[in-house]
Amino acid sequence: MDGRLAIIGIGRMGEALLGGLLRTGALTPAQVVCTDVRAERCHEIEAAHGVAAHADNRAAVADADVVLLAVKPQSLATVLSGFGDSLHAGQTVISIVAGITTAWIEDQLPDGVPVVRVMPNTPALVDEGMSIVAGGRNADGGDLALAEELLSAVGQVVRLPEDQVDAATAISGSGPAYLFLLAESLMEAGVHLGLSREVATRLVEQTLLGSATLLRDAEEHPALLREAVTSPGGVTAAALARFESAALRAVVLEAVAAARDRAGELGGG
Numbered sequence: 001m002d003g004r005l006a007i008i009g010i011g012r013m014g015e016a017l018l019g020g021l022l023r024t025g026a027l028t029p030a031q032v033v034c035t036d037v038r039a040e041r042c043h044e045i046e047a048a049h050g051v052a053a054h055a056d057n058r059a060a061v062a063d064a065d066v067v068l069l070a071v072k073p074q075s076l077a078t079v080l081s082g083f084g085d086s087l088h089a090g091q092t093v094i095s096i097v098a099g100i101t102t103a104w105i106e107d108q109l110p111d112g113v114p115v116v117r118v119m120p121n122t123p124a125l126v127d128e129g130m131s132i133v134a135g136g137r138n139a140d141g142g143d144l145a146l147a148e149e150l151l152s153a154v155g156q157v158v159r160l161p162e163d164q165v166d167a168a169t170a171i172s173g174s175g176p177a178y179l180f181l182l183a184e185s186l187m188e189a190g191v192h193l194g195l196s197r198e199v200a201t202r203l204v205e206q207t208l209l210g211s212a213t214l215l216r217d218a219e220e221h222p223a224l225l226r227e228a229v230t231s232p233g234g235v236t237a238a239a240l241a242r243f244e245s246a247a248l249r250a251v252v253l254e255a256v257a258a259a260r261d262r263a264g265e266l267g268g269g
């Protein structure tokens, strides 16, 4: 990317993105400025990444081509009230702030400033993120391409209309938590059956990683992959029958719909 990036709120997700952008060579440290309210955090970021970091949001956005909003949702209104009026239509605002719509952000900014909303997920911390990108009313193809380019430094990116972001959040945004719950349950089950915690952990981690890789690389429907490890009347079939009788699929459907609805409520949708 040409131009300068200002990351407003360099917390966990902001730093994950910064690390990916520098590692992949998408940006050089000289192109980036980060802000945080805590001086100690700014020193930490400067030392770790060689970028400028300070607490002055207004100064940071002054000569930025792209402004990445990465503060907590509850801080966003205060943060934008400090510098939003200084932004202009030649800049692109990219927000990773969960649940806040582009329309709400646009209302805090001068007319014409393009806003792109992004929903990343925590595997971005290990460059295996899944980010959803949606453009607001002023964002054109160039703004969306810019957001995609930045987010692809930490994983994959899918472009969606904003009215599908809550549904996507319920799948990929919250999805890691569902899979961690499954991992935790499998580990406990292994211990229950007499395996050491260490062995149970290793078996579960590698099985999840291997299955995810197979699902991606084999390019087959998961039902076919499941059938391939399920002999009639066999070991896996015994477990699957229990999952079916506990209505696992129906629970997943209900749980994901509940997450989608909650995302809508929090975002005022």
Ligand SMILES: NC(=O)c1ccc[n+]([C@@H]2O[C@H](COP(=O)([O-])OP(=O)(O)OC[C@H]3O[C@@H](n4cnc5c(N)ncnc54)[C@H](OP(=O)(O)O)[C@@H]3O)[C@@H](O)[C@H]2O)c1
Binding pocket: 008, 009, 010, 011, 012, 013, 014, 035, 036, 037, 038, 041, 057, 070, 071, 072, 073, 075, 078, 079, 096, 097, 098, 099, 119, 120, 121, 122, 173
């Ligand atoms: N983590 C995720 O998996 C994930 C996924 C999707 C979306 N998101 C979104 O990403 C955003 C950041 O999440 P996070 O987990 O990275 O949170 P975080 O670690 O708390 O990062 C937010 C950072 O912004 C700083 N900050 C607060 N007020 C500020 C201000 N006025 N000016 C400049 N910086 C300020 C905070 O500083 P202090 O720590 O000193 O308060 C903190 O370092 C959130 O809106 C979240 O919804 C996160």
